[in-house]
Amino acid sequence: MFPKRLKGMLDILPRESELINFIITNFEKIVKLYGFSLIRTPILEHAELFYRSTGLTSDIVNKEMYTFYDKKERLLALRPEGTPGVIRAIIEGQLSLPQRVYYLGPMFRYERPQKGRLREHYQLGLEIVGEKSPYSDFELIKIGNHFFSEINLTDTLTLVNSIGCEKCRPKFREVFLTYLKDKENLLCLDCQERKEKNPLRIFDCKQEKCQRMIKESPKVKDFLCADCQNHFNKFLSYLENSNIKYKIDENLVRGLDYYTKTTFEFISESLGEKISIGGGGRYDNLMKELGGRDAPCVGFALGLERIYYALRENKNLNYLKENRKLMIIYDCEESFSEAENLADLLRKENIPCYLNPDLENLKRQLKIADKLDIKYVIIVGEKEREKGVYLLRDMISGEQIEIKKDEIINKLKKITNV
Secondary structure (H helix, E strand, O other): OOOOOOOOOOOOOHHHHHHHHHHHHHHHHHHHHOOOEEOOOOOEEEHHHHHHHOOOOOHHHHHHOEEEEOOOOOEEEEOOOOHHHHHHHHHHOOOOOOEEEEEEEEEEOOOOOEOOEOOEEEEEEEEEEOOOOHHHHHHHHHHHHHHHHHOOOOOEEEEEEEOOOOOOHHHHHHHHHHHHOOOHHHOOHHHHHHHHHOHHHHHHOOOHHHHHHHOOOOOHHHHOOHHHHHHHHHHHHHHHOOOOOEEEOOOOOOOOOOOEEEEEEEEEOOOOOOOEEEEEEEOOOHHHHOOOOOOOEEEEEEEHHHHHHHHHHOOOOOOOOOOOOEEEEEOOHHHHHHHHHHHHHHHHOOOOOEEOOOOOOHHHHHHHHHHOOOOEEEEEOHHHHHHOEEEEEEOOOOOEEEEEHHHHHHHHHHHHOO
């Protein structure tokens, strides 16, 4: 039997790729406005990198990592997330601080595939390394919302919280464990284990029984030390003075062990309030834990596929309102030669076009153009060659006009927005 695509993997076909490229192009355009530079890290890393950073109690490390031993018996992992590799690269590359970097690329997690949650998925991420001000936390949310606005994803809401630091979390842990003392049977099996290793992870559980149990539980936000409380208050003041739609979610802790202080998530009403399209927070201890200098960090990652599905579901989406594709068609060998010269001229002027070299009659070529969702067709025929013109046809309206050869470039630049 012909081998099929692996479960949890995704083929991105040409039509979908247009929307994917639209998302990526606008993400890069926006983040560069805020001083971010591209960083690329390997897909393959030592598994220890994620054990030390993402955390042994996180679902990613506990259940979802793709790990294997190589020929030298080293335990390696396909990266499940971007942040640890970026921080490792900054340390190993001895980059000066502060640094603002962005990344994009595939991540791998062995989990039950769902819409927008795949075993191979793409993330768009930002990391700010060496900035401790709560304004940096706010600015990431500002950038995220700027990006959503740019791609016309207008139904987003930002959820925010603070989970404190190593100074204030022990007191919360003590109170929370007391609250859980006679409720262990109300927890799922995973959370019963989390209770012993890292109780804060219980807040990240999506199981209904655990969500009901934590509804009335103590919240980490109520146990913040003075430094964390001041940081959070200042962060909220920046949000209040912006036009960003946000909500405090006291149960928001994120699923990674390295977070401290601010945590946040972006959700889209198109996908539902329980499905995040991205999120992040502050991780001030990670650089030092990975062997680098003691430096504050904050970042976020967005799920490319989830943004893709949110845009597809969004009724107001207008990202490709008009298809600007262009095809040149012809009626004979002599016309093909002229069509080829025209195609070369258009491409020199940065006007994309398609020319099919398989000689077909005009009617057949028009059918091909229709199947390929071509917006405009230029007809190079024997009669047109004699008159020194081209026929420009709008495939949607059916309108067809003659254009002089020396006017075709200016006309096409106008209608294709080149």
